[in-house]
Amino acid sequence: MAFVETEREDGIMIIRLNRPERMNALGSELRAALERAWEEFRETDDLHVAILTGTGRAFCAGGDLKEMVEQDGGEPGPPQSHLDDPFEQGWIHKPVIAAINGFAFGGGFGLAELADLRIASTSATFEMSGAKRWLLGSYQHGFVNGLPHAIATELAFSFRFTAERMYELGFLNRVTEPDDLMPTALEMAKHLLTLAPAARVNTVVMMREMRPHVSVELEELAARLHRHGSHEDLKESRRAFVEKRDPVFKGWNNPEDRFHTPTLERMRQERNAR
Numbered sequence: 001m002a003f004v005e006t007e008r009e010d011g012i013m014i015i016r017l018n019r020p021e022r023m024n025a026l027g028s029e030l031r032a033a034l035e036r037a038w039e040e041f042r043e044t045d046d047l048h049v050a051i052l053t054g055t056g057r058a059f060c061a062g063g064d065l066k067e068m069v070e071q072d073g074g075e076p077g078p079p080q081s082h083l084d085d086p087f088e089q090g091w092i093h094k095p096v097i098a099a100i101n102g103f104a105f106g107g108g109f110g111l112a113e114l115a116d117l118r119i120a121s122t123s124a125t126f127e128m129s130g131a132k133r134w135l136l137g138s139y140q141h142g143f144v145n146g147l148p149h150a151i152a153t154e155l156a157f158s159f160r161f162t163a164e165r166m167y168e169l170g171f172l173n174r175v176t177e178p179d180d181l182m183p184t185a186l187e188m189a190k191h192l193l194t195l196a197p198a199a200r201v202n203t204v205v206m207m208r209e210m211r212p213h214v215s216v217e218l219e220e221l222a223a224r225l226h227r228h229g230s231h232e233d234l235k236e237s238r239r240a241f242v243e244k245r246d247p248v249f250k251g252w253n254n255p256e257d258r259f260h261t262p263t264l265e266r267m268r269q270e271r272n273a274r
Contacts, residue, residue: 004033005055006040011048012189013041014182020056026107027064031085038087041094048200049189050092052115053099053182054108062106062129069242087114095192095204099185100124100163101178106133113141116204117188119174120163121181126171131158133237135229136222140214145171217264224262 007014015037017024024030041050054060086092088110098115106129112118130138142152147169155161167175176184192200214222230250240247252258 002033003027003030004037006037008047009186010190011046011193012186013037013044013047013050015041015050015052017052017054017060020054020058022064022066023056023058023061023103024054024108025061025064025066027067030064034087035085038085038092042086042092048094048197049192050094050096051099051182051185051189052096052111053185054101056102058103058105058108059098059100059124060105060108060111061103062108063133065133065238066242069238087111090208093201093205095189095200097185097188099181100172101181103127105129109141113145116207118172119176119181119185119188120166120172121178122163122175123178124163126161126163126166127158128155129158131156132241134226134234136225139222143214144212146212147171217267221262221264221267224267228257228262 001018003017003019005016005018007016015034017030017034019025019027019030026034038050041047087096095116096114097117097119098112100112100118100120102121102123103125104112104120105125105127109126109128112126128138128141130136137156137158139152139156142149142155147155151169161169163172163175166172173188174184195203230253232253233247233249233251236247236249
């Protein structure tokens with residue numbers, strides 16, 4: 001069974017995550033297969049629009065925590081993009097439609113977020129899982145999607161959102177019944193094919209450039225906050241998930257650290273003191 005299945009239809013490439021027994025979690029083999037599919041889409045001249053979707057109950061449940069625990073006891077690397085993935089790196093100047101058929105958690109939410117157009121089934125559920133797996137919640141996703149601050153905060157704290165609510169917030173272009181998801185995605189893709197090739201590509205590039213970006217200073221603060229706390233809690237959250245139990249967190253290696261949380265003000269004072 002292929003972890004990623006692809007279909008071609010009159011200039012449209014359908015890329016389907018196909019690991020339903022693990023909710024299409026982004027394990028190493030699936031990631032590698034997905035990278036190959038994106039590279040094929042990028043390099044093939046007669047493919048102009050991609051539709052990304054999933055098999056089974058999930059669009060994509062994010063990182064494969066079970067694989068991580070089995071390989072290294074849950075030891076996490078730094079949060080970062082997958083550096084060889086042309087979709088994540090923004091190297092594909094062709095429109096991508098996310099057809100979100102089910103759970104879109106963590107990295108799965110991130111895949112949907114990168115798409116130019118987003119359609120979801122009424123059965124889809126969304127969650128940014130960063131606060132459950134790291135020492136800092138996924139602060140940037142509400143911001144880059146233009147969500148109100150209170151909603152961005154709710155998202156960063158790993159609350160779950162229904163498809164209907166994400167549509168009301170402007171994150172989704174369409175919400176459909178499950179059986180109408182792919183027909184709607186194909187209809188949108190066929191509309192894109194009626195446009196002049198240069199108009200299609202140029203609009204993709206322009207609209208992506210207009211997406212908000214977190215400032216360098218805030219990214220520096222985020223990097224510090226990711227390190228502020230007990231590193232053991234990162235592994236504990238992953239082990240507890242795999243073992244289906246409640247996590248037992250330590251909090252801080254040194255209890256005094258909780259009173260010395262990095263802030264922009266402290267960062268600026270340090271720079272000025274140099």
